Amino acid sequence: MRPQGSRSQLKCDPFGDTKAMNEARSRLIEAAKAVCGAFRLREDFSAGSVSAAILTAKGNIYTGICIDLACGLGFCAEVAAVAEMLKARETHVLAVVAVSNGGVLGAPCGRCRETIAQVDPQNLDCAVILGDGREVPLRDLLPEHWLAEQ
Ligand SMILES: [Zn+2]
Numbered sequence: 001m002r003p004q005g006s007r008s009q010l011k012c013d014p015f016g017d018t019k020a021m022n023e024a025r026s027r028l029i030e031a032a033k034a035v036c037g038a039f040r041l042r043e044d045f046s047a048g049s050v051s052a053a054i055l056t057a058k059g060n061i062y063t064g065i066c067i068d069l070a071c072g073l074g075f076c077a078e079v080a081a082v083a084e085m086l087k088a089r090e091t092h093v094l095a096v097v098a099v100s101n102g103g104v105l106g107a108p109c110g111r112c113r114e115t116i117a118q119v120d121p122q123n124l125d126c127a128v129i130l131g132d133g134r135e136v137p138l139r140d141l142l143p144e145h146w147l148a149e150q
Contacts, residue, residue: 025095028053028061029129032077032099035063045069050100052077052108054085057092078112082119091120096138097129105131113141121147 036051050066064080067073078098085091093116098106107130108116116123116138124139124147139145 024055025129028055028095029097029099029105031061031063032097033103035065036099036101036103038101041067041069050077050098050106052081052096052098052112054078054081054093055095056085056090057094058090060085060088060090062088062090076109076112078108079115082115086119091123093120093123093126095127095129095135105129107131107141113138117142117145117147124148 032051032053034051036048038046038049040046045068047067048065049068051063052065053061053063055061062081062084064077064082064084066077066080067075076098078096081096085093096108096116098108098112100106107128113128116126124137124142124145126138127135128138128141129135139148
């Protein structure tokens with residue numbers, strides 16, 4: 001783990017500290033919370049226990065929910081949100097947030113971090129909103145990333 005002082009700065013800084021940007025951050029979190037909530041599909045299968053929202057460089061917000069199935073099937077909410085974004089032919093993410101049941105913000109898993117980075121290498125500079133109120137660049141969650149060296 002790198003010392004706190006060596007963390008890279010957010011290059012895009014999609015929210016900053018202004019009132020308008022705080023409202024944009026809140027809108028993104030609220031968009032994720034609005035679609036969060038587990039519901040039963042059948043037996044022990046469910047969907048929606050985690051949701052995610054992505055803010056793109058064009059200013060659009062895309063959301064997604066997770067699907068939890070058996071035999072290793074299903075996918076994370078962030079991947080569903082990325083798919084929604086790609087449907088609109090957008091790839092450049094400025095910020096992403098994931099929310100679990102109860103409205104708890106959490107960090108994307110490694111697969112989701114990698115997915116967001118691979119759809120557009122610029123996304124290594126997107127802000128990941130974490131539960132403790134911090135925003136960190138995706139590249140800090142994917143140190144020594146192979147796309148950053150290309
Ligand atoms: Zn994930």
